[in-house]
Amino acid sequence: MNRIQYMKVVVAVNATLPLGLLLMDLQAGRLGVNPVEYFLRATGVVALIILLATLAVSPLRKLTGFNELIRIRRMLGLFAFLYASIHLATYSVLEMGLDLGDIITDIGNRPFIAVGMAAFLGLVALAITSTNAMIKRLGGKNWARLHMLIYPIAVLGVIHFWMIVKSDIFYPALFAAAAAVLLGYRVVSKVRKRQIIKPDSTRAN
């Protein structure tokens, strides 16, 4: 097994574990008094954690120079999508009884549902275009532009979480801080790049 395969195994095992444990605990009645709420929260939180881990790949790669890290990014993104899908499916079936009309009304009624749905639609677009064939079909530049959607998706995800708490904002704030660092890093490195390029461009004139 080469290094990349090994990293993928580590990611896959750790990303699958929470789901396995959740299902085991659900089966055994170990999810507390309101298991539906717990399962919903847990799948949502894990989706958000993996989403932020996906966003951490590029900065980590630049900071450590460990370029092969990029090879696990797609897998991370797809795991985030998997948990978001389970999260949405749980809501649709257990909260809404799979009634499409009710779900649409709910999107209108509850702003945080609308925010979550918007984030999920973004994830769907990224998941379908995640294959090598799609990258080729779209062309690298367009593909990269489309996948910038990950930034607003992360922000919407954090807002979605923040909106359901009453006053205990500790965890949403923690996620917001992590997202701010990861997005802030990109802004800063972009600004720096421009500053480095500038003198060059004046010389070229």
Add this chain to the structure above:
Amino acid sequence: MADQDGTPDITPERIYLNRRNFLRTGLLAGTAATTALVYRSFRPGSVTAPASEPARILTDPATGDPATSFEEIANYNNFYEFSTNKTDVAAKAQALRTRPWAVEIGGMVAAPQTLTIEEILDWPQEERVYRFRCVEGWSMVIPWTGFQLSELLARVQPLEKARYVAFETAYDPATMQSELSAGIAFPYVEGLRLDEAMHPLTILATGLYGKPMPNQNGAPLRLVVPWKYGFKSIKSIVRIYLTDTEPPATWSITSPREYGFYSNVNPSVDHPRWSQKTERRIGEYRMRETLMFNGYGDEVASLYEGMDLTKFY
């Protein structure tokens, strides 16, 4: 470097690969164990059965729905003085000191008094099985024991000008968490209009399932107003006073747009961030329709005649 015989001093490939496999397996196991531990640390505390589960089958008298189990009622609590995590409150609230306990009753009354919890527990107590609807969208059926608040108010004789009753929860920084962690101000305060307080459905509860009130449920004395969202039913009361102005209520101070003074259960007035049309009864998977005044409309609707309940939410 080289050995004496001149061969280079490098680890043979077989050993090197073995060592690498060993490290890799260890690292994989380590990350997996960490993930599992983090997961476990967030899992809700296990629900433990009480020493003697009552054999009686209790039901909601109006609907025939079975009462929520004692373990569920005692392990899913909002008590921000201890934790904002509903499944953590039961353990943390064990720090609450419920003896000695006294309740001071004063304000606009002819006969102010301070009662010890022992005196209060000596009064006749009756069982009331009420539906309980939390503003968060879940509900229970709870067999409380207690007495009508009107009985206590009769003892202190409210003055003619008294219009409201205000309540205050104990606050002990030594055993409770900070306002910063909770996100709300302490002590927790609540209030009712005097006619709401005098209503026969309004009780002060001292126990549930015929047992002394568990700390996490608001020991030793709490309010229960079954047609209002749960946060109105203030816990662990140390002070009650009558007043002629609308008293402050913690959640409506914290977020006035989201929580009003009345906070009657009302499926047609949504919380700004979520719907109040449905609720999940603890123990059930599918949502139920939420009823106006939590289904106690026949008894209490007259209290609000002529009031615009979308304005006085």
